[in-house]
Amino acid sequence: MIRALALALPLAVALTATPPAHANVSEAVADHILPRVHSFAVQSRALSVNADADCTAEGVRPSFHNAFDAWMGISHLAFGPLEEEGRALAIAFWPDKRGMVAATVATLVAEEDDAVAEESAFAQVSVAGRGLFALERLLYDPAHAGYGRESYTCRLVQAIARDLSRMAGEIDRDWAAHGPLMLTAGEAGNTTYLAPKEAVQRLYTAMMAGLEFDADQRLGRPLGTFDRPRPERAEARRSARSLRNLVLSLEALRDLAVTLADGPVPATEAAFDQALAQAEDLQDPVFGSVAEPSGRLKVEIVQQSVRAIEAAVAAEIGVQLGVAAGFNSADGD
Amino acid sequence: MTTRRGFLVSLLASAALPRLSWADAGSPAYLAAAKEADGGHALFGLSRDGADLFRIPLPGRGHAATAHPSAPEAVAFARRPGTFALVIDCVTGQVAHRLESPAGTHFYGHGAFLAGGDLLCTTENHIETGAGRIGLWSRREGYARIGEIPSGGIGPHEILALPGDVLAVANGGIRTHPDHGREKLNLPTMRPNLAYVTPDGVEEVVTLSEELHRASIRHLASDGTLVGFAMQWQGDLPDPVPLLGLHRRGGAPVLYQADLAEQLAMEGYAGSVALAGDTVGITSPRGGRVHLFGMDGAFRGVARRADVCGLAPRGTGLMATDGMGGVLALDGAGVTPLALAARHWDNHLVPVG
Numbered sequence: 001m002i003r004a005l006a007l008a009l010p011l012a013v014a015l016t017a018t019p020p021a022h023a024n025v026s027e028a029v030a031d032h033i034l035p036r037v038h039s040f041a042v043q044s045r046a047l048s049v050n051a052d053a054d055c056t057a058e059g060v061r062p063s064f065h066n067a068f069d070a071w072m073g074i075s076h077l078a079f080g081p082l083e084e085e086g087r088a089l090a091i092a093f094w095p096d097k098r099g100m101v102a103a104t105v106a107t108l109v110a111e112e113d114d115a116v117a118e119e120s121a122f123a124q125v126s127v128a129g130r131g132l133f134a135l136e137r138l139l140y141d142p143a144h145a146g147y148g149r150e151s152y153t154c155r156l157v158q159a160i161a162r163d164l165s166r167m168a169g170e171i172d173r174d175w176a177a178h179g180p181l182m183l184t185a186g187e188a189g190n191t192t193y194l195a196p197k198e199a200v201q202r203l204y205t206a207m208m209a210g211l212e213f214d215a216d217q218r219l220g221r222p223l224g225t226f227d228r229p230r231p232e233r234a235e236a237r238r239s240a241r242s243l244r245n246l247v248l249s250l251e252a253l254r255d256l257a258v259t260l261a262d263g264p265v266p267a268t269e270a271a272f273d274q275a276l277a278q279a280e281d282l283q284d285p286v287f288g289s290v291a292e293p294s295g296r297l298k299v300e301i302v303q304q305s306v307r308a309i310e311a312a313v314a315a316e317i318g319v320q321l322g323v324a325a326g327f328n329s330a331d332g333d
Numbered sequence: 334m335t336t337r338r339g340f341l342v343s344l345l346a347s348a349a350l351p352r353l354s355w356a357d358a359g360s361p362a363y364l365a366a367a368k369e370a371d372g373g374h375a376l377f378g379l380s381r382d383g384a385d386l387f388r389i390p391l392p393g394r395g396h397a398a399t400a401h402p403s404a405p406e407a408v409a410f411a412r413r414p415g416t417f418a419l420v421i422d423c424v425t426g427q428v429a430h431r432l433e434s435p436a437g438t439h440f441y442g443h444g445a446f447l448a449g450g451d452l453l454c455t456t457e458n459h460i461e462t463g464a465g466r467i468g469l470w471s472r473r474e475g476y477a478r479i480g481e482i483p484s485g486g487i488g489p490h491e492i493l494a495l496p497g498d499v500l501a502v503a504n505g506g507i508r509t510h511p512d513h514g515r516e517k518l519n520l521p522t523m524r525p526n527l528a529y530v531t532p533d534g535v536e537e538v539v540t541l542s543e544e545l546h547r548a549s550i551r552h553l554a555s556d557g558t559l560v561g562f563a564m565q566w567q568g569d570l571p572d573p574v575p576l577l578g579l580h581r582r583g584g585a586p587v588l589y590q591a592d593l594a595e596q597l598a599m600e601g602y603a604g605s606v607a608l609a610g611d612t613v614g615i616t617s618p619r620g621g622r623v624h625l626f627g628m629d630g631a632f633r634g635v636a637r638r639a640d641v642c643g644l645a646p647r648g649t650g651l652m653a654t655d656g657m658g659g660v661l662a663l664d665g666a667g668v669t670p671l672a673l674a675a676r677h678w679d680n681h682l683v684p685v686g
Contacts, residue, residue, distance in 0.1 A: 095572075328656045333515075
């Protein structure tokens, strides 16, 4: 059994005097994070309720999309509550380089694993067999098409939806405690954020990692190489969400960037606007166009524009807030 | 090689000076380099509780330091691919010697003392051939270069002195050329290993299976019996990648992994490894976490801390440093912040003595 080591109290050494918590952090928590984690909890709850009422693919797909949309609004907040108990990966296991989602889902179905009967048992299933991508398999993959209301697959769909609802509820609940931790960064007794700057740094790092993920994974994986484009690697292509996920992620990151900024950030906003406009112009929901040169070029241009956002954010917001990429994580040796 | 006259002078000098110990430098338990708030760099001596005991300015960003086993001397290495190392007198704060890697070679950033501290060993790249070398330097002769031996592989990174004057060498397997900075020139064919080397030659070479040939073995720790090695995956990550192994001389290496979600969260990168009591830990600054395992391979838990990298034993637990200036104690009771300073702790936390 894994457990996160509890942080012990209190600081043994008096810390250097620090300025009060950054105003922008409280805005980011109140206006960006809390409404979004709540929305994900609501949509996941709706998904579970709807799946219980009608477990067929046709019945579940609309609320699957709503929950996935809400997840894209918070997936970049990959610290604190999203990190507990491996939640982020249990919700969205991607990239999946070894086809573990397909294999795990196939095994669950073939063995009619009893874990679906019990919420606590299902929480112990491999992260590759849970969450939005396992659900996507069941709802969209021809291998599972047409499952009936009495089938094991139906019960598995309901179990995955319940598990998502549980995790989303826990994230919402845990953020109610983590938010205050960010706001009291540097105060005595706060052993998560030892200085006010650490909360700002946390949000900034999450934002940059989100942009990197969009460029390297969401766009980079289907792009592959010029000689070998890999359209089959596009994220959530079965449910035709690849482009939608990119756009929703960029919109969420834009919101965080503007909230966190300490003044006007024209270059950052222009960079986001450009990347979003180019992405929407693709009109290619699964990045299938990467397979031929002219289409590939357009997707590459979007990727360059996302990287340009990273540069603009570093130059404007990073400088304003006095934060930069991690000292050691950027070094690598 | 030193002249007879030079040798005598150095003997006289050492006879005339009182023999200093680490107690004269405040008995630091650890050494760590850091970037300071003003952008400068310094080497710090830290107490067991993470308090500053001394601060010595450095001319640039270092990678790791090596502590002499008894004398208050630290060898600070430039970042890879640096060509100099500084022997620092930790009592006076002065640079006692400046070591230059021989022409056609550069340092990799780590070193170790053998022969009770008389012999400094440094990991080096012979640039032309890419062969890994261990440079040998005589402390008695004012840290004169006295020879070199093969490291048993390519890209030797951390090096560790084991009982019996044996060196454990993490041959990372990656060939680089200073003309190309840190660019990796041989990823498709890289083959890292853990080698045991003495001044007389390579005694044992441990390699992992072919499918793990991109797992660069980079950092080491030992309790005297077992050697822990930490790895960094090169290239596209398969799911998931082992990052920690333990090896006992003559045996087969055993790889340790956390559960799938935690293992993936390390992002294929371990920055430091440490053994203490019945615990072995690795840090991932990229994943922002420390993984703790029992010696039996059981995953004991995770401590999350952004940009955490330095890791060393502290009693039966561990101590970690991070890029935000934090010093943390990790033990069975959890994680206790010990100190926070306005500086960025660099890659490694080096135990003294």
